[in-house]
Amino acid sequence: MHREGIMPNMYTFSAILRACGKIRTLEQVHALILECGLESDVFVRSALIDMYAKNGDLESGLRVFNEMETGDRVVWNSIIGAIAQNGDVVKVFKFFARMKRAGFFPNEATLTSVLRACTGLVSLELGQQVHALSFKTGRDLIVNNALLDLYSKCGSLEEASLAFDKMVERDVISWSTMLLGMAQNGHGKGALNLFERMKETGIKPNYITMVGVLFACSHAGLVNDGWNYFKSMEKIYGVKPGKEHYGCMVDLLGRAGCLEEAANFIREMKCEPDAVIWRTLLGACRVHQNVELAIHAAKRVIELEPEHEGNYILLSNIYATSSRWDNVVEVRREMSERGVRKEPGCSWIDVEREIHVFVLGDTSHPRMEAIVKELNRLMGRIKDIGYVPDTNFVLHDLEDEQKEEALRYHSEKMAMAFGLISIPKGRPVRIMKNLRICGDCHIFAKFVTKIENRSIVIRDPMHFHHFKDGECSCGDYW
Structure with a gap:
């Protein structure tokens, strides 16, 4: 396009910015935008803010936002979304307040970003305020799904269930979020009942749905049901098992005390077990007091994550509960030699x-x-x-x-x-x-x-x- 002498416009840059996977490329495109005098375009500014945030450079995104007065809600939504993505809840609410003072009323996109920030910090009270505001702005499916996620991850299953029951429209994300929330909050059998309701609606389960189903089986202690779901999920629902599903099965077997079966399951996995899966087995060994298998699992976790201090603490904890203080000292020495420090509680x-x-x-x-x-x-x-x-x-x-x-x-x-x-x-x-x-x-x-x-x-x-x-x-x- 450049070689043929055609000048790029706001649509060109909006598209090109989405393709910038590296900060250096993004900066070069930004310079070209300034050269073309398109830095004030709403959609170009919005895309610039989004991409700086996605590349981990929120400060540059803030500079783009602050360079000129913002006269469009699209740009406000972009900066609030970028800050929420960065996890700074306090700053999200400061910009949210600034947006309202500037005369821009929040819409569904604004509320979704603010709700996600509340979820990240597990701030139930702030999330409830945003929920109240949504009655004025209206709620689309994405906002409703964000509310389900907020209440589930804040451990308020009653409010999540109430929000779910009031939804006029539900998609697979709605069902999966509610199902997973119930399972994570210890309502395994309720989650499986919800799964049966979901199937009756004709909505096809996805990857996350099946994680929730297996997690529910684990919390409810339903080993046989868990095996049946795991073995049939690809054939019946077209969901190929991934590491999260394998991890749920290890958790299911571990909770039931089937430690050797869990260890054999890990060895026979079709994908390479990661640290999370070995750590799940380690937790089961700790509960059921299988010290030798616990030590094996802990060592495998450390091999996979040698810089993660929590792994050393887990192994040290196992040795300490067995009063093997020489081994505790050995683990602490290895941490010191590797320069690994314990994160404080x-x-x-x-x-x-x-x-x-x-x-x-x-x-x-x-x-x-x-x-x-x-x-x-x-x-x-x-x-x-x-x-x-x-x-x-x-x-x-x-x-x-x-x-x-x-x-x-x-x-x-x-x-x-x-x-x-x-x-x-x-x-x-x-x-x-x-x-x-x-x-x-x-x-x-x-x-x-x-x-x-x-x-x-x-x-x-x-x-x-x-x-x-x-x-x-x-x-x-x-």
């Missing part, structure tokens, strides 16, 4: 639209005195009804009293105590955690819900844990 909780973060051992929170007082009160009460700190989850060879003190200030315990003193009774305490929940904190949460008559929801990278009346939705398997 971190939990966060949304109270009155403000995110409060707690880090293991950090006592800098402005309400720390009240938090410690609440922790001491809770500890005293639950010890009276049988709680004994599980010091196996302290990885250092310390005296018992020191181990108990180390457990007291785990991030999820501090978040629980803060939630209990800050959130009105009758409302659940919802906590997010960056690492797998500690076994002692899991026991602690069960006892707390028993004495306080409160529900606590903790979402870690692996599972949802709904604690109520001294029980957990995971059935003590995670």
Whole structure:
């Protein structure tokens, strides 16, 4: 086109920008746009912002947005979507507010981006506000699906079910999101009932649907049903098994205690098992106390992810629970030699639209005195009804009293105590955690819900844990 002397226009650049897979190419096209004087075109600016964000350069996208006054909702939606994609929820809401002050009312595209940002941070209260706003703007199928995803990932299955039941139109994404949400939140049999309803509508299950179905079988302990779905999914539904489906089967067999069968299943997989699959087997070995197979699985995980500190901690934890302290020291030495550092445990909780973060051992929170007082009160009460700190989850060879003190200030315990003193009774305490929940904190949460008559929801990278009346939705398997 250039060689023939034809000048590119806004349509040319809108298309070309979508093809820019590298930041250097994107910058060259951006320079050409400036040369042609098309930088003020709404669709060109929108595409520039989108592509800078997709290439990991949000700052350049912000510069494009700020270079001139924005007179179109398309560009506002692009910058809000770009920031949401980057995971900065606070900045998403700042730009959302700026957009409304500038006189642009949000539409479905705006709401979808804001809802996805709320989902990423697991901010239920902010998501509920956006949901309320959607009654004014109207909701299309994409917004409704984003709402389902938000409520499911925030552990609020009641609101997800209500939103799903009110949907006039549903596609395979709607059904799959709701099904997977039910399975992840411990409602395996309900998810399978939903799958039967989905089939009655004539909607064909897809890859994600079948992940949800197998995950539901795992949570419901339905080994035979899981095998039947797995073996027939390609033949009946045309879905070829992928790593996520294999991982669900390993989880299903592991939960049922069929550890050797799970190990053999991994060896016979048609694709190469990844670290997630080996880590799933490792979790099952920990629960069912198969130390030797656990060590084998942990070593395979470390081979696949040598720079991931969590893998070393898992192996160290296994050795520590068996009091094999020499092996613990060996693992720590290997971490040091490789320059791998342990990520500190971190939990966060949304109270009155403000995110409060707690880090293991950090006592800098402005309400720390009240938090410690609440922790001491809770500890005293639950010890009276049988709680004994599980010091196996302290990885250092310390005296018992020191181990108990180390457990007291785990991030999820501090978040629980803060939630209990800050959130009105009758409302659940919802906590997010960056690492797998500690076994002692899991026991602690069960006892707390028993004495306080409160529900606590903790979402870690692996599972949802709904604690109520001294029980957990995971059935003590995670």
